[in-house]
Amino acid sequence: MTTNDNAAVDLHFEERGGGLPVIIMHGLFGSLSNWRGIARSLSENYRVINVDLRNHGRSPHVPGLSYEAMANDIVALMDRLGIERAHLVGHSLGGKLGMVLADRYPERVARLVVVDIAPKWYPPWHKDVFAALDAVDLDGLESREQARQQMAVHVFEPEVRAFLAANLEQEDGRWRWRFNLPELKAAYEHTSDMPPLSGFYLGPALFIRGAQSAYIEMDDEARIARDFPQSCIVTLERARHWPHIEDTPGFLDAVNRFFAHGCQAFAGDRPSL
CATH class of the missing domain: 3.40.50.1820 (Alpha/Beta hydrolase fold, catalytic domain)
Structure with a gap:
């Protein structure tokens, strides 16, 4: 850093x-x-x-x-x-x-x-969460419910999918994550320690x-x-x-x-x- x-x-x-x-x-x-x-x-x-x-x-x-x-x-x-x-x-x-x-x-x-x-230090327990977030097609997304469905193959718990989907918002007609996903990925090894x-x-x-x-x-x-x-x-x-x-x-x-x-x-x- x-x-x-x-x-x-x-x-x-x-x-x-x-x-x-x-x-x-x-x-x-x-x-x-x-x-x-x-x-x-x-x-x-x-x-x-x-x-x-x-x-x-x-x-x-x-x-x-x-x-x-x-x-x-x-x-x-x-x-x-x-x-x-x-x-x-x-x-x-x-x-x-x-x-x-x-x-x-x-x-x-x-x-x-x-x-x-x-x-x-914690092991990489959130790899499935990152995979679920990557599975969401932001360009073609129509609703948070659709995002929850797209995440289901990686995250099985409905409450976790709902928690993640709550971070979605629309800006200029396009869906985006409120968190900085690329930076969260890049820093994950550090934050796990x-x-x-x-x-x-x-x-x-x-x-x-x-x-x-x-x-x-x-x-x-x-x-x-x-x-x-x-x-x-x-x-x-x-x-x-x-x-x-x-x-x-x-x-x-x-x-x-x-x-x-x-x-x-x-x-x-x-x-x-």
């Missing part, structure tokens, strides 16, 4: 509520629209900034998708909005970004919530996992405790990789308790795996 690739860009975001700032960072192929419901609920007590990461949603399509570049984007946004410290909520790719931010800029992070991702962490963040960190997800495994508990000494892990039994969608009440309960009391909120529970 070059220096220019790591230069900060002005992220698209939505803001609502007041109080302590909370910044929400979505996952790969996602956008802030996936988090509007959570943002609305949290805004009852917090100032919520829900962002589109670079090369996603309505944020700029630019070269580079390194964690360093994305961290620079978030810090620049905080500076622009006059936010000295914030709670961070990050899912999957956004969760790794949250960990990098907390490690590189611990003084800017009050509390960290990481949703269904661990600080480690995890930058080395220094263990500088000593603040509270909550890891929320779905019990039916393979993203945080038993062996990851020691790694999480090493990199985030003041961390706790909460498991949502009904959830897979999208706990904020698959168990919204459980997710919001965990986050609100954590924001209010840190990991002590789960002292009477069994927060770890």
Whole structure:
């Protein structure tokens, strides 16, 4: 990654509520629209900034998708909005970004919530997703339903196809992806990896996992405790990789308790795996 690739860009975001700032960072192929419901609920007590990461949603399509570049984007946004410290909520790719931010800029992070991702390298689990996206004939496309049908040979889960198709929009009569697909492909090996962490963040960190997800495994508990000494892990039994969608009440309960009391909120529970 070059220096220019790591230069900060002005992220698209939505803001609502007041109080302590909370910044929400979505996952790969996602956008802030996936988090509007959570943002609305949290805004009852917090100032919520829900962002589109670079090369996603309505944020700029630019070269580079390194964690360093994305961290620079978030810090620049905080500076622009006059936010000295914030709670961070990050899912999957956004969760790794949250960990990098907390490690590189611990003084800017009050509390960290990481949703269904661990600080480690992952195998190329999204190859079928990229194949499905490539299978969509944008030039001949007539509807999102047609796109979902074209993706079906590569992605069997209807909810995943619907999630991907939600990123389609029409511009000048032609369908296009809201995310920068060529850049997501080019950066996939990098985003699947995890930058080395220094263990500088000593603040509270909550890891929320779905019990039916393979993203945080038993062996990851020691790694999480090493990199985030003041961390706790909460498991949502009904959830897979999208706990904020698959168990919204459980997710919001965990986050609100954590924001209010840190990991002590789960002292009477069994927060770890």
